[in-house]
Amino acid sequence: MTDIANTLTIDGRTISFEPGQTIMQAALAAGVFMPHLCYNPEFKPHGSCKLCTVTVNGRPQSACTIAAMPGQEIQSDTPELNGRRRVLLQMLFVEGHHFCPGCEKSGNCQLQALGYEMEMLSPHFSHFFPDRGVDATHPDVMIDFGRCIMCELCVQASRDVDGKNVFALAGRGLASHVVVNSPSGKLGDSALEVTDKAVEVCPVGAILRKRVGFAVPIGERIYDHDPISVKALEPDEA
Amino acid sequence: MSDHPSKGGNALQAILEKNHFNPTRLVQILREVQDREGWLSEITLTDIAQGLSLPISRVRSTANFYSFFYTRPVGQYRVLFSDNITDRMQGSTQLFEHMLARLKLTENQTSADGAVSVARTSCTGMCDQGPAMLVNNRAVTRLTPRRVDEICDLIKAGLPLSSWPNYYFKIENNIRRRDVLLSANWDPGEALRAAIARGPQGMLNELKLSNLRGRGGAGFTTAIKWEAARTAPGTARYVVCNADEGEPGTFKDRVLLQRYPGHVFEGMTIAGYVIGAAKGFLYLRGEYSYLLEALEAHLDGLRRSNLLGQNICGVEGFNFDIEIHMGAGAYICGEETALIESLEGKPGKPRIRPPFPVTYGYLGQPTTVNNVETLCKTLEIAINGGAEYAGQGTKQSTGTKILSVSGDVELPGIYEYPFGVKVSQILEDCGARDVQAVQVSGAAGICLSPREFGRRIAFEDVPTAGSFMVFGPKRDMFEMARNFAHFFAHESCGFCTPCRVGTSIISNIMDKIAAGHGTQYEMNELGRLTNVIRGSAHCGLGTASCNAIADTVQKFRATYEAKIRPVDFEPSFDLDKALAKTRAVAGRDDADAHLETSVGAH
Ligand SMILES: Cc1cc2nc3c(=O)[nH]c(=O)nc-3n(C[C@H](O)[C@H](O)[C@H](O)COP(=O)(O)O)c2cc1C
Ligand code: SF4
Ligand code: SF4
Ligand code: FES
Ligand code: FES
Numbered sequence: 001m002t003d004i005a006n007t008l009t010i011d012g013r014t015i016s017f018e019p020g021q022t023i024m025q026a027a028l029a030a031g032v033f034m035p036h037l038c039y040n041p042e043f044k045p046h047g048s049c050k051l052c053t054v055t056v057n058g059r060p061q062s063a064c065t066i067a068a069m070p071g072q073e074i075q076s077d078t079p080e081l082n083g084r085r086r087v088l089l090q091m092l093f094v095e096g097h098h099f100c101p102g103c104e105k106s107g108n109c110q111l112q113a114l115g116y117e118m119e120m121l122s123p124h125f126s127h128f129f130p131d132r133g134v135d136a137t138h139p140d141v142m143i144d145f146g147r148c149i150m151c152e153l154c155v156q157a158s159r160d161v162d163g164k165n166v167f168a169l170a171g172r173g174l175a176s177h178v179v180v181n182s183p184s185g186k187l188g189d190s191a192l193e194v195t196d197k198a199v200e201v202c203p204v205g206a207i208l209r210k211r212v213g214f215a216v217p218i219g220e221r222i223y224d225h226d227p228i229s230v231k232a233l234e235p236d237e238a
Numbered sequence: 239m240s241d242h243p244s245k246g247g248n249a250l251q252a253i254l255e256k257n258h259f260n261p262t263r264l265v266q267i268l269r270e271v272q273d274r275e276g277w278l279s280e281i282t283l284t285d286i287a288q289g290l291s292l293p294i295s296r297v298r299s300t301a302n303f304y305s306f307f308y309t310r311p312v313g314q315y316r317v318l319f320s321d322n323i324t325d326r327m328q329g330s331t332q333l334f335e336h337m338l339a340r341l342k343l344t345e346n347q348t349s350a351d352g353a354v355s356v357a358r359t360s361c362t363g364m365c366d367q368g369p370a371m372l373v374n375n376r377a378v379t380r381l382t383p384r385r386v387d388e389i390c391d392l393i394k395a396g397l398p399l400s401s402w403p404n405y406y407f408k409i410e411n412n413i414r415r416r417d418v419l420l421s422a423n424w425d426p427g428e429a430l431r432a433a434i435a436r437g438p439q440g441m442l443n444e445l446k447l448s449n450l451r452g453r454g455g456a457g458f459t460t461a462i463k464w465e466a467a468r469t470a471p472g473t474a475r476y477v478v479c480n481a482d483e484g485e486p487g488t489f490k491d492r493v494l495l496q497r498y499p500g501h502v503f504e505g506m507t508i509a510g511y512v513i514g515a516a517k518g519f520l521y522l523r524g525e526y527s528y529l530l531e532a533l534e535a536h537l538d539g540l541r542r543s544n545l546l547g548q549n550i551c552g553v554e555g556f557n558f559d560i561e562i563h564m565g566a567g568a569y570i571c572g573e574e575t576a577l578i579e580s581l582e583g584k585p586g587k588p589r590i591r592p593p594f595p596v597t598y599g600y601l602g603q604p605t606t607v608n609n610v611e612t613l614c615k616t617l618e619i620a621i622n623g624g625a626e627y628a629g630q631g632t633k634q635s636t637g638t639k640i641l642s643v644s645g646d647v648e649l650p651g652i653y654e655y656p657f658g659v660k661v662s663q664i665l666e667d668c669g670a671r672d673v674q675a676v677q678v679s680g681a682a683g684i685c686l687s688p689r690e691f692g693r694r695i696a697f698e699d700v701p702t703a704g705s706f707m708v709f710g711p712k713r714d715m716f717e718m719a720r721n722f723a724h725f726f727a728h729e730s731c732g733f734c735t736p737c738r739v740g741t742s743i744i745s746n747i748m749d750k751i752a753a754g755h756g757t758q759y760e761m762n763e764l765g766r767l768t769n770v771i772r773g774s775a776h777c778g779l780g781t782a783s784c785n786a787i788a789d790t791v792q793k794f795r796a797t798y799e800a801k802i803r804p805v806d807f808e809p810s811f812d813l814d815k816a817l818a819k820t821r822a823v824a825g826r827d828d829a830d831a832h833l834e835t836s837v838g839a840h
Contacts, residue, residue, distance in 0.1 A: 047590045048734050050774040060773045065590045087770045091739035125743050126810050150732065168295035170302040172568070172585070174742045176732035179302075181295035183284065 008072040010034075010054075017068040024052055024064040027076070033229040034076050035085055035117065037092075037110055037203055038151035039064040043160075046152050049092070051085050051114065086118045093123040095174070096130060097146035098204075104213030105205030107221025111149060112204075113228035132177050137188030140210050141199055147206040148178050154207055158198035166192045178206075249274055250282070254289040261290045262601070264300050264583030268307055269524075269564055277308040303585035303731075305359065305567030306375065306524045313348045313355035315393045320370040322361035322486045323721040324644045324707055330369035333386050334358065340390045354393050360569060360725055361486035362525045365644035365707070366412050366651045374399060375527045378406045407528065411493045412651025415667060417638045418618055418630070419501075419611075420654045426500050427545045429617035433508045434551055436620070438468070441512050447624025449636045450616065454480055454572075454609030455679070455703035455778075457635075460616070463606055466596035468513040470604040477509040477518035477558075478581070478600065478607040482565055482572035484523060485680035486725060487705030490640040491610040493652050495522075495529055498614065499536045503560055505613025507546065508620055509606055510558040518560040519600070521577050524567050533562055569729040573777050574607035576731065587733045588777040611640055611704070631657030635696040639704070643668045646710035653706075655695065662691040670708045675715055675794070680705035681722040682782035685715070685789035715794040716801065719786045720748040726783035737780030740771040744784065750810055751801050759807040761798065764791065 007016045008023075010032050017026035022045065027034045038049040045064040052063040054076040063076070075081060092098075092111060100106045114120075132145035150169060155178075158166040170179040182189035192198065199207055218224070222231060253270045257263040267286060272278050278301050287294040301307045308316075319325070319334045338344060338356055348355040364370035367379040376399055378389070385406070392402055413420055433441045445461035452458045467475060479502060483491040495502060506518040522529065537560055540546040550556045563581055565571050571580045575589035578600050599605020615637055619627050628636045635657035641664065644650045648669025655664065665673055676686045678695070679702035686693065686700070693700050709715065727745040732738045744767055747760050768784035775781045791798060814833040821831050 045590070047776065050735050050776070053774040062590075062776075067592075084770045084773055087766070088735050088774065091735055091743070094743075095739045126746065128739075128742070149735075150738070165293040165295065168293070168299040170295070170299040170585075171732065172303045172305075173727065173730040173732040173738060175302075176738065179295050179298050181293040183294065185298075 005070045007070065008068055008074060010074045011077050019068075021068045022064055023054065023056070023061075023066055023068050023072070023074060026068040027063065028233065031233055032076075033232055034063050035114055035229075036064055036232075037114060037149065038153065040153055040201060040203070043153060043156050043201075046156075048150060048152070049088070051088055053084065053088075054081065082118055085114075086120050087124075089115050089118055089120050090122075090124045092149050093120075094125045094127045096128075096132075096148065097144070098123075103147070103205040104208050105147075107218055107224050108216075109205055109223075110203040110228060113223040113231075116223070117228050128174065130174075135180065135187045136210075137186040138190070138192060138210075139188070140194035141187060141192060141207065142210055143178070143180075143187055143207050144205065145177055147204050149204055149206075150176050150178075151203060153201045153203065154178070154198040157201045158192070158196065161197040162193075164191045164196070164198075166190045166196070166198055247285070250285055250289070254286070259290055261292050261296075262581070262583045264290065264292070264297065265304070265566060265580055266563060266583075268297075268301055268304075269566055272307060276314065277311050279311075280309075283309070300583060300585055303568065304524075304565075307566055311348060311352065313353055315354040316372075316374055317354065317356045317389075317393075318359040318362075318372040319356070320360075320362035320364060320368060320372070321358040321721075321724075322365060322368075323718045324365040324487060325361070325369040326717075326721065327645060327709075327713065328369045330381070333369055333381050333383065336383060337386050337390060340387065341393070353396070359525075359567065360484065360729060361488075363483055363489040363492050363523070364409070365487050365489060365642065367410055368644075372525065375524060376407055377409060377525065377528055379409060409492075409496065409528070410651075411497050412649075413493065413497070414643070414649050414651040415653040415655065417654040417656060419614055419638055419640065420652070422501075422618070424501075424617060424621065426540075426543065427504070427551065429620040430504050430507055430511070430545060431551055433511055433616075433620040434553055434556075438512045438514070441508065441620060442468070444619050444624035444627075445512075445616070448619045448627040449624075449634075450612065450619060450627070451635065451697060452609055453611035453615070453639065453703065455485070455682075455701075457697045457701055460608065460612055463596055463608070464509065464512050466594075467515075467599075467604040467606045470597040472597075472604040474517070474601075474603045475513050475515035476600040476603060476605040477506050477513065477515045478574075478577065478595075478605055479506050479518065479520045479610055479613055480572060480574065480577060480607055481520055481522045481526070481610050482569075482577060483526070483610070484569035484572045484729075485682060485703050485705050486722070487642060487644055487677070487680050487707040488703060489642045489644075490652055490704045492526055492529070494610050494614055494640075495526070495533065499533055500540075501614040501617055502610055503537065503540060504545070505608075505616045506560055507550065507558055508616050509608065509613065511550075511556060513604070513606055515606075516557050516559070518558065519581055520560060520562045521565060521571070521581060522562055523565045523571075527564060530562065530564065537562070568731075569725075570731040570777075570779055573779060576777070577607065578605065585731070587731045588779075609703075632694075632696050632698070634698045639695060639702070641695070641702070641706045642704050643706045643708070645708035646670060646673070646713070647708050657696045658694050660692060660694055661686060661700065664695070664706065665691065665708065668708070670710075672711050673708055674711050674713060675709040675718075677707040677709070677718065677786070678702045678705065680707075681725050682778065682785060685718075685786060685793060687793045714797055715790045716748075716752070716797040719790045720745075720752055722786040723748045723783075726779065730779065730783075731777075734774075734776035734780060736771045737775045737777075737783060740767055740775075741780070741783050743767060744771075744787065746810070748787070751798065754801060754803070755808045755810070756798075756802040757805050757807050758802060761791070761802060 015030035047065040571586040576586035727741040
């Protein structure tokens with residue numbers, strides 16, 4: 001009885017879930033890929049990128065934050081929803097500087113990988129060209145603020161894992177940006193260390209370790225052989 | 239205006255002490271410090287962070303979020319023109335440009351002597367007496383070219399605001415039509431005593447009978463909200479009165495707070511009694527800071543008469559007090575979870591819901607958030623009972639509703655009607671003739687064309703938070719939609735992708751159409767983006783941000799069509815314009831130095 005109670009359907013396919021799981025967790029655990037960018041299984045869902053938007057019984061919801069409930073009918077991989085995701089990706093691309101061929105993260109970047117996955121062929125909208133700058137004052141880490149997608153994963157990781165509070169999000173609307181917790185506001189003056197979780201967690205090429213950018217050559221990177229929809233389901237990647 | 243810790247040091251310490259070094263009071267602390275120092279320098283922010291033992295990034299994060307906090311020096315006189323469409327209809331654009339010209343400034347520029355800066359701000363809630371501006375957060379209404387000239391002279395003479403003519407700052411109530419609420423003459427404490435006589439559960443039962451629904455926009459049933467907060471597990475409970483009133487064209491909460499502050503506070507106290515809270519917050523928008531002193535004085539009076547404080551009205555253990563928190567220029571802080579974040583000293587970004595505030599609100603405790611008017615209505619229910627209350631209005635929308643009427647009408651101001659009143663009736667009463675459109679419920683609301691004027695104000699027909707803006711035959715409804723597009727792009731909190739980026743893309747498209755470069759392509763883009771933003775934004779600001787565009791495209795299509803060009807597409811990039819720099823360097827401006835097909839050339 002309980003088995004039947006704890007099931008839902010995603011695009012017509014029935015999956016079971018554990019009470020307390022979000023729809024995203026239930027889907028990934030059942031081997032169903034749902035696009036996501038600000039969600040990282042190791043962290044509390046942020047719910048900001050909206051790439052995971054699905055419809056639950058006809059209503060749009062963020063899969064990463066909404067609880068899985070018995071009997072939910074969820075639509076995710078539909079032309080309409082993927083079309084919206086494409087537009088959201090294009091918004092993120094034009095909001096910042098994402099010139100992938102010149103980016104060290106290329107091939108390891110979740111934004112780029114989702115762009116391919118969602119068959120985004122061009123940024124489509126006019127670029128905003130924000131002037132957010134680069135901070136290379138730290139000996140081992142640099143941050144290109146122009147590539148930030150405001151997922152706050154670095155904020156969470158630094159606060160909750162590293163116990164340091166190195167990052168925070170400031171500003172409003174399109175002027176939102178990451179700020180660094182140091183008297184000068186510079187990374188070099190902060191408590192950040194290259195081994196910090198906050199350095200590793202950035203899904204895009206905003207926070208980068210110095211001098212290792214091309215240690216793994218292009219062509220052999222995370223998303224070079226398999227798309228993100230496959231990689232995200234591998235246990236060590238997620 | 240010092241950049242030196244030594245100068246502000248003691249005063250800053252005093253402010254921190256007054257706020258009990260409590261980081262949840264960060265927004266209040268920033269406001270008080272800025273009031274003293276004119277702006278918030280990096281040194282000041284660092285001192286505040288140290289004083290509160292907060293990471294400096296946390297303090298920067300909050301200081302950077304609110305429009306009325308300045309992390310760069312601004313003029314000693316900070317002039318902000320209210321930029322609602324109603325101000326514009328009253329000529330604010332010309333006055334704004336006139337002032338800039340007289341002071342030889344550009345927008346947002348601070349004069350060389352540091353005396354003055356002039357900029358624009360979202361609707362300041364003075365639409366019935368506009369055009370309006372804020373000077374150092376004090377509202378000046380009924381602007382005319384002459385008044386603007388006088389103000390320029392006062393600024394040039396360096397006269398403090400306290401010596402400016404009093405009548406500049408006079409704010410009228412303009413109450414035009416009264417029903418139960420606006421004609422009530424209850425004694426202070428009368429409703430509270432009636433509620434106490436009914437007991438918390440008894441009062442809740444009356445609320446249920448009344449079917450009172452929230453006046454802040456969403457129309458949620460108040461009894462359900464209060465009951466949920468009353469029964470949710472928690473170590474403390476909180477009552478919040480939402481006086482952020484940021485919806486363009488709304489000003490009824492201002493009038494209630496100015497004319498009937500006792501009702502508002504008593505409604506909060508009744509809520510405290512019912513849910514078992516000891517503390518209430520009034521979250522007052524920064525634009526209404528002129529009300530603060532009078533409201534604080536009123537609270538003192540209530541404490542003296544034991545209508546606030548310990549063992550209120552002699553009821554053992556009924557302890558309740560109210561604190562006023564000021565906003566600082568952020569429409570999003572009207573959204574209840576963003577408001578709570580702001581109350582906790584953080585940027586006003588909406589939380590993930592569920593959990594809702596009734597179970598997880600202020601400091602994670604059960605919290606009711608109610609609109610000013612909703613709380614006032616509970617007095618009526620306490621005194622007259624729920625059944626009598628439910629006798630007014632319609633079945634699904636009981637009682638009366640206060641409307642803020644502005645725009646092309648003879649008698650702008652406040653109108654109280656039983657729910658169910660026809661739009662045409664309101665138009666007749668306020669002296670609106672030959673009306674092209676009514677925008678109900680603000681920028682987030684719905685645009686009605688004349689064929690819909692038979693519709694009724696009610697949750698089940700035309701719901702409204704209270705804004706009612708009237709547009710005469712000569713108004714361009716496209717310009718209204720464009721004004722709102724700018725509003726949403728400016729007010730987006732920036733949390734979620736569709737709203738943060740989408741509202742700016744939309745706003746740029748509207749500007750492109752206004753400039754005469756729009757085509758059918760842009761029209762299609764508006765529709766496509768509306769679909770994406772509505773279908774994925776995190777909160778009501780985003781989901782409502784395209785309403786006015788969708789409505790006007792559908793109902794006033796001609797104004798768009800008159801502006802768009804009959805070609806399929808025009809680039810937003812003007813190649814000829816982009817070559818201007820090169821021409822300047824080459825010292826040429828002859829015909830051969832221009833491209834033939836320049837977009838703006840003809
Ligand atoms: C963007 C946005 C702005 C809002 N602004 C206000 C406001 O200024 N005043 C208000 O009472 N409610 C506002 N609300 C609605 C509140 O979130 C909340 O529903 C309301 O305060 C509940 O009170 P009520 O039940 O008495 O209506 C806003 C909602 C959104 C999404
Ligand atoms: S820097 Fe990276 S991890 Fe941090 S908010 Fe930006 S995108 Fe997210
Ligand atoms: S919809 Fe807009 S205001 Fe609401 S959370 Fe998203 S960015 Fe913020
Ligand atoms: S993955 Fe759900 S909102 Fe980003
Ligand atoms: S490829 Fe550089 S941010 Fe994604």
